[in-house]
Amino acid sequence: MEKAEKKSINVSKILSDLWTAFKGFLPKLWQGTKTTVKRMGYAFYILFHPFDGFFDLKNDPKRRSVAGGVLWLIIYALVDLIRFQTLGYLFANQAAQLALNVPVRLMTAILPFVLWAVSNWCFSSLMDGDGKLSDIFMVTCYAILPITICNLIQIPLSHFLSSSEASIFAFIGSLGMIWGYAYVFLAMITVHQYSVGKGVGTAVLTILGMAVIAFVAILIFFLLQQVSNFFIELGTEIIFRLNE
């Protein structure tokens, strides 16, 4: 009887504490979201002023927003997913649409840029670049906005165009790609204060590094799988023997 009472008091206290903390957190979250979204709008300025834009994004504390970068990357992945699934009949691959795996699709959209940021950070510290990992990641995420925009334009267009006008559709797609990847490169050299030549060298090394990281990651994954399988089998064997 006594015990039960004590327990109930504890629960209510924990709940009220949590509520107070949450109440304090809520406006902060709201304020943070508001500033992040406001700062994200700077990506549209960068669209036509890449050099100033990326420099200010990194160095101006009023403009810098890593959370904004994360959101831009998530938006990119979502738009990629929506585009894939809602493309018009003439431009879509129906068989692939039926075989859609949402997590895999999102991961394949996001992972290359995360990998790029990590790999680039590894090499930039060797090639005395100025950027931190958070800087590189943020500017990369801001730089892929053209791809997101062009992908968005492609969706209504694909419902309107016919097969003979497919070149327009393809042009917009490749425009977004070239624009976006060129900005990823520009963002990188701006952040590290590199010359173009050094930037190209670092980019090549970064791509090689991405391959190495991916290889090592897969290797570790399979090794861990083997190890875990070994212990699971060991456990099954022991349980089997004990039961015998």
Add this chain to the structure above:
Amino acid sequence: MKQKFIKSLIVTVLAFAVVLGSVLSASALPINNVNNSYFYNVDGVDAAAPLSFTVEKHISVVDIVPNATVTTAFVPADLCFQNGYLYVLDSKGNSVYVLDERYQPVSTIRTLTGDIPELALNSEVVEGEDGEQQEVVISSNKYALNAPQGIFVTDDGTIYISDTENQRILACDINGKVSKVLQAIKIPVLGDNYLFKPTRLVVDNVGDVQVICNGINRGIVQITSEGQFNAFFGTPDVIVSLGDRIWRNFATEEQLAQMVTYTPTEYSSLTIDRRGFIYTTISALDSAAVKALSAKSTSTTYAPVRKLSADGTDMLRRKGLSAPMGDLTWPGVKDYSPKIVDIAVDDESGRYTILDQTTGRFSTYDNDGNLLYICGGSGTSIGTFQMASALEINGDYVYVADTSNNTITVFKATPYVLSINRAAAATAEGLWAESIPLWQDVLSYNSNMYIANISLGNSEMQLAFKLLDDEVDADGMTALEHYENAMFYYDRANEKTNYSTAYVAIRTNELEKYFGLIFGAIALLIVGYIVLSIVKKQKKRKKEKAQKLAAALARQAAAAEKYNQAKGDEN
């Protein structure tokens, strides 16, 4: 005691049930084995399809030769159907059987009569044991056939026989009375030692004989009706890979001698259609051809089936998802290559059937090259073959000769195939509106039949093309509605190019309909923008004016004040 009785009763009943069940299931088995029917769907994957043919009759030597036993020599090397008779060429018994519609022999040609010249070559030079060349007389009778390999019957009933080992081509009537003998044919480029051994043959409208010969890889041999060699026809292309072509330039004589020689492949069979086009098949495909076919290439270079025009160019339409080649894949065989041994054409519709010896299956294509249906199979039961060698079609019937079982199987089309043939015929004749219910009938049998959907779409498009704007056809449909139907069918068949054409027609109409609205909206936007900017400018000007005025007034006021002040000072 009682328990034991019940036990034995149960055992008896169970045993009885097992026996009865096995008897029943045995009787439920189909008589023929053509039950695993399939079709290649729009993705090139085999999908179940309704049965396309049933075996109507299985003809062996016992059925057509009186007093024959199963051991009687009989190998049906070639078949020909003409004027209601099925002509069977027996290369072992050296005879021709003419069968009527009930597959009873009307006539049997065993001995030839008439004025027959002596055999051109009844002796052969061979190398004896002691190395000397000896002349060996081939014991042959000019009044008999010797291992004949090909038969063709013209419209007027003249039977042309390739008397292969006697090295001659005969023309005779149904009683064996010879009217023409083509022999001692000299082909200049091949030299004097060449042995003329004709196999499959056709005779064109002019009376020229087109014949495939053993050991000739220069195409079909054209022989005039007078027995003169005319030309080689439709020589298959030689395919040499680029790497080999470069390498050959640097190779020495010895190396060249050791390398594989590239020779054109020989044709395996041929047939002729009403309009004089010659269809040929190639059974021995090289690895490049196999690779190209596995990749579903529709190039003419690697084609196992060809349709040759008078000048020898390939006219076969390959509009299907793959070139006509029989089966696209075969379970357990990588880079499966077909061995097409015979072809037959339906004169009415231009649809043709090819026979694949490795799988024992025969596939039918329409004259655009779309695969329509497949039947047959490899095996020893009725309806399957061990070595299918010759094929002939007669409307809804297909005859296949097997040279290992030594039988002829008569296949009759099922209602499913009849529905396809009807619909395809309507489409071929351009009866668009009439073909729509026929193709829908096909779809009711087999919804995987993408050709039905494509044809339906094409028919709807044709109907739409005929209509003007706002015009309504007999079914009360406008062009737009036809286009929408066409889009529906093309969508089903995943036919995007034609879908796009129909879509553009609809889109143009919509744009025309809303052109005024869209143009008006754009014009309104422009006008609005101009008006707004003018208003803004005027407002700005007014503001400036007001400011100027205010400034002037202020200046005036200041001046007045100054003046007053000065005056006051004076005062």
